[in-house]
Amino acid sequence: MRAYEIIRKKRDGHKLEEAEIRFLIEAFVQGGLPDYQMAAWLMAAFLKGLDEQETFWLTDAMRLSGDQVELKGIEGFTVDKHSTGGVGDKTSLVLGPVLAALGLRVAKLSGRGLGHTGGTIDKLESIKGFSCDLSPEAFVKAVNTIGLAIIGQTPTLVPADKKIYALRDVTATIDSIPLIAASIMSKKLAVQNKAIVLDVKVGSGAFMKTLGDARELARLMVRIGKQAGRQVAAVLSNMDEPLGRMIGNALEVREAIDTLRGKGPADLVALVKALAQEALLAENRRLTQAEAAARVDQALAGGQAWSSFVAMVRSQGGDPALVEHPERLPTARSVVPLKVDRAGWVERIECEEVGLAAMMLGAGRETKESVIDPAVGFHLNRKVGDRVEAGDVLADVHVDPARDNTRGIQRLRDAYHLSDRPVQAQPLILDIVS
Numbered sequence: 001m002r003a004y005e006i007i008r009k010k011r012d013g014h015k016l017e018e019a020e021i022r023f024l025i026e027a028f029v030q031g032g033l034p035d036y037q038m039a040a041w042l043m044a045a046f047l048k049g050l051d052e053q054e055t056f057w058l059t060d061a062m063r064l065s066g067d068q069v070e071l072k073g074i075e076g077f078t079v080d081k082h083s084t085g086g087v088g089d090k091t092s093l094v095l096g097p098v099l100a101a102l103g104l105r106v107a108k109l110s111g112r113g114l115g116h117t118g119g120t121i122d123k124l125e126s127i128k129g130f131s132c133d134l135s136p137e138a139f140v141k142a143v144n145t146i147g148l149a150i151i152g153q154t155p156t157l158v159p160a161d162k163k164i165y166a167l168r169d170v171t172a173t174i175d176s177i178p179l180i181a182a183s184i185m186s187k188k189l190a191v192q193n194k195a196i197v198l199d200v201k202v203g204s205g206a207f208m209k210t211l212g213d214a215r216e217l218a219r220l221m222v223r224i225g226k227q228a229g230r231q232v233a234a235v236l237s238n239m240d241e242p243l244g245r246m247i248g249n250a251l252e253v254r255e256a257i258d259t260l261r262g263k264g265p266a267d268l269v270a271l272v273k274a275l276a277q278e279a280l281l282a283e284n285r286r287l288t289q290a291e292a293a294a295r296v297d298q299a300l301a302g303g304q305a306w307s308s309f310v311a312m313v314r315s316q317g318g319d320p321a322l323v324e325h326p327e328r329l330p331t332a333r334s335v336v337p338l339k340v341d342r343a344g345w346v347e348r349i350e351c352e353e354v355g356l357a358a359m360m361l362g363a364g365r366e367t368k369e370s371v372i373d374p375a376v377g378f379h380l381n382r383k384v385g386d387r388v389e390a391g392d393v394l395a396d397v398h399v400d401p402a403r404d405n406t407r408g409i410q411r412l413r414d415a416y417h418l419s420d421r422p423v424q425a426q427p428l429i430l431d432i433v434s
């Protein structure tokens, strides 16, 4: 088999054989296929597409490129959750403990921030001592004892995705529905959970900008998961403005803590409920939506979800006193109010711009080598639909005064668009695919 012929076949728009796709991935991971050939194939796949079967073969070949995390030692119904990436998205920090409190076993594989989007591991690492670097044995033990553990991608878990993602990132081949589906599902399927709930984000802060594209991605991922024998459901949620009010690593942990203590923002609570319901329904098909919703409310209001979160922090090396007293989490040395100079209604907040602005303050990585500042970020006082008067504070900007923050603050200002007429906020949950 020759890579040249496989590239040409895809370039000319033909369907590939399973063996051809497996050959490409194996050769690439083993170092027998140079980056330029893989990049050429990725561009051909980006332009000509991959059908569902080809995407499944690609996903499976990528999954098999490294270790499989067996969860046989875990008693109970195991579930993972994945978000396609957004701004202010701290959902996993709340959802995991909610599901664990409801008796599910959450064996979660999480990532770091990508581009303008934040990552669960970066957020959790703002709790001093917290580590997602668990051995497979420690991972299984933690899930068995407290119902919840979060690990990061290791070099031996789906190495094909790590290598391919690095190429896609520099060859303008990220935003391809089959390539995204294969990237996400190869990682999710390598951890052998029974169910997977996907949060597919739609809008200006998401990889999928339109509902049509998001539906296509969601359906494809759900079908790939089912073909692999897993139960999969996808919630399509609005990412046209940031989720919740906090953006930045420690700030998002604080908002997650507020939510687990029953004082969370309505949009975050609604999303956690929608995803938790899908996980509960995967475990027990006889449950009604109303019963599932009531169980989630109870886990949040009764404090069980909060206890699960504290237990997870302790079990993964974090200091529980830091989350019991969130004012002890990393705190910015200076908070700058971003004031509005005229009255109106918030019409739009360009979400990707907010993510990039936060990155410029130090909340995300501009380059692979950048070191994150866990304390910096935004607290948005005004969101879409809110009335503002001249002089109101749109957002509090948490900064390190030793850095030059002017461009980041200006970028946040530019992301806000005001209207002279009242504006209706958009619904958060746009669809469910299961």
Ligand code: URA
Residues within 6 Å of the ligand: 084, 085, 174, 179, 180, 181, 183, 184, 207
């Ligand atoms: N997240 C991933 O893990 N992979 C992609 O390709 C896009 C988002």
